[in-house]
Ligand code: GLN
C-alpha cells in the first residue's frame with residue numbers, strides 16, 4: 001500500500017502567530033524560553049494538522065529560515081556574528097536581520113538575503129570562510145524527533161542536501177564552494193549516524209538544484225557526494241522539486257540512495273521509464289499534489305493515472321505534494337468572505353494533506369471502474385477566455401522621435417528629479433484604512449483622508465523642488481493587492497498569508513478567471529493630485545508581469561495568456577490616465593526578473609511574453625506621453641536585451657547598492673532611452689550626503705549621455721518616515737541643482 005508523506009508545512013500558524021512571537025521577542029517582551037515554548041506549540045499544532053500522514057517530516061519548521069538553520073546545524077556562523085555575541089539564539093537572529101533598532105543585543109551586519117529558487121520565499125545566504133570548519137549542532141533536531149514521537153508520530157528528518165547548500169553559499173575566498181565538499185560531507189555523515197542511532201529509518205534530503213542546469217563538475221560532485229553518504233547508516237530519500245530533472249534524471253536514477261522524490265506532475269511523460277529504472281528495493285516518492293498552486297487536485301483522475309504504478313510498486317510507492325507546502329497558505333477554512341464558487345475550487349496546505357489521504361483511499365478501492373466514473377464532475381467548469389483583440393506592441397514612433405516630442409510637451413530641466421512612487425505609509429494611514437475596512441470610517445471620510453494625504457504629499461514635493469511629482473500611493477496597502485481588489489477575475493484572500501522571509505508574510509491575490517478592468521482604478525486620485533500642481537504628476541500602475549508573478553494563477557490557461565489579459569486591463573487604465581490629462585505614466589515591473597524560469601532554455605520564451613505584456617500595456621499612448629518603468633534590482637545579467645525591448649521612455653532601477661555594472665552593460669548594448677539609476681538606498685535610514693550624491697551623478701554621466709539621466713532614489717519611500725524621506729530627497733535635489741549649476745558655468 002502506498003505511503004503518504006509531506007515535504008514541508010507552513011510555519012507561520014493559522015493567524016501568523018510566529019510573526020507575533022518573533023516580533024515580541026525582538027522587542028524584548030518575551031524571553032528566549034517563552035519564544036521557544038510558543039514556537040514549539042505552534043509546530044506541534046502543525047503536526048496535528050498532518051496527522052493522517054504515515055510519517056511526518058521534522059526539521060521543516062524554522063524560527064526564521066531553513067537555510068540559516070542548516071548553517072547553524074553545521075556550525076557555519078560568520079566570524080563577525082560570533083564576535084558580536086556568544087549566545088546562539090542572538091547569533092541566529094543577528095545573522096538573519098543584522099542589528100536593528102529593536103534587536104536585543106550587539107551590532108553586526110545581517111547575512112545577504114535572496115530568493116529561494118523561483119519562489120517568493122527568501123533565504124539567508126550561507127557564508128563560507130576561507131578554511132571554513134564545520135561542527136555539528138544537532139541537539140535541536142534530535143529534540144524535535146523525540147517530541148514528534150512523543151506526540152505519536154513516525155518522524156522523518158528533513159535536511160537540505162549538501163550540494164544544494166554549497167551551491168547557495170558564497171565563499172569568502174571567492175573559491176568554488178565545492179572545495180568545501182569533503183569537510184561538509186564529514187558532518188553530514190556524522191549527523192546521519194546520530195539519526196540512525198536514534199532509530200530514524202528515513203531521512204529526506206532535499207536537492208532542488210537537480211531541477212536547474214548543472215555543469216559537468218556539479219554532476220560529478222553529486223556522484224561523489226552520494227557515494228560518500230551511502231557509507232553512512234540510514235535510508236536517504238533524495239528529494240527534488242521545482243520542475244523537471246531533464247538531463248539530471250539519468251544522474252539521479254544512478255545515485256546510491258534508498259529512495260527518490262520527483263515532481264510527478266512535471267514528469268508525467270517520463271514516469272513509466274522512471275519506474276522501470278528503479279533499483280530493486282528503491283522507493284519512488286511521487287509529488288502528485290501541486291505544492292505551488294492553490295487549486296484542488298482532480299483526485300479520481302490522479303488515482304486512475306497512478307493505479308498501474310501503485311500495482312507495480314506497492315509499498316515502494318510514496319505519495320506527496322510536489323514540493324514543500326511552505327509556498328501556499330495554511331487553510332481554506334479561514335476564507336469566509338469569498339463566494340463558494342471560488343472557495344470550492346481552492347486547496348491550501350491543510351486541504352492538500354487531506355487530498356493525499358483521499359488519494360490513498362481511492363487507490364485502495366478494488367473497483368477501479370467506479371473510481372473512473374467519479375472522475376466526471378470533479379473537473380472544474382471550463383473557464384471562458386474572451387478574445388480581447390489582437391495585441392498592439394509598438395509605440396507610434398521610435399524613441400528618438402518620442403524624446404523630442406516629450407521634451408517639447410513636458411519642458412523638464414536637465415537632471416530631472418523624481419521619485420519611484422510611494423511616500424511614507426504612516427501609522428495614521430494604516431489606522432485610517434483599518435477603520436474604513438471595519439466600517440468605522442465611512443467611504444467618504446476615508447476618501448477625504450486620502451485626499452488630504454495626497455495634498456500634503458504634493459505640497460512637500462513642491463517645497464523640496466522635485467520636478468516630476470507623484471501622488472504618493474497613500475491609498476495602496478500593496479502594489480499588487482490594490483489592483484487585485486479592483487480587477488475582475490482576481491480574488492483577495494482574507495487570511496491567505498505565505499511566508500516571504502522570517503516574520504514577513506505576503507498575501508498573494510488569486511487569479512481565478514478572465515481578468516478584466518471594470519472601472520477606472522487610479523484616475524480620480526491621480527487627476528486630483530495633478531489638479532493641485534502645475535508640475536507634471538506621474539501616474540502609477542503595477543505592470544502585468546508583476547501582478548502575475550506575485551499572485552496565485554489559474555492553471556487552465558498558460559501564464560502568457562494570463563499576462564496578456566492583465567496587460568489589456570492595464571492598457572485601458574494607461575489610456576484612461578492619458579485621456580484625463582496625465583502626461584507621464586509609470587508601469588512598475590518590480591517582479592519581472594523573479595519570474596524567470598530556472599532553466600536557461602525556458603527563459604527566452606518567458607522574457608518574450610513578459611516583455612510583450614509590458615509593451616501591450618504601455619504602447620497605446622501618444623508620442624508625447626512619457627512611459628516610465630521601475631525595477632527594484634540592478635542585476636540585469638541575462639535580461640539586458642529584454643529590458644531594452646520593453647522600450648520604456650524612462651527606466652528607473654536600483655543602482656545605489658550594487659554599483660555600476662548595469663550602467664556599463666546598458667552602455668555596451670547601446671541603450672538610447674532614458675534611465676534613472678537609483679542614487680541612494682532607500683532601505684537604509686541614513687541620510688545621504690549631498691556631495692556624495694553629486695559625485696555619483698557625475699559617475700553616472702561617465703557611462704551614459706547626460707540627457708539620458710534622471711535623478712531618483714532606488715525604490716519607493718513607503719517604509720521610511722516623512723522626516724527621513726524629506727531630508728534624503730532634499731539632499732538629492734540639492735545635488736541635482738549643484739550639478740546643473742556646474743554644467744551651466746563649466
Ligand atoms: N511604485 C512602487 C513604490 O514606490 C514601486 C515599488 C517597488 O518597486 N517594489 O512603492
Ligand code: ZN
Pocket residue numbers: 420590630631632633714715716
Ligand atoms: Zn523598487
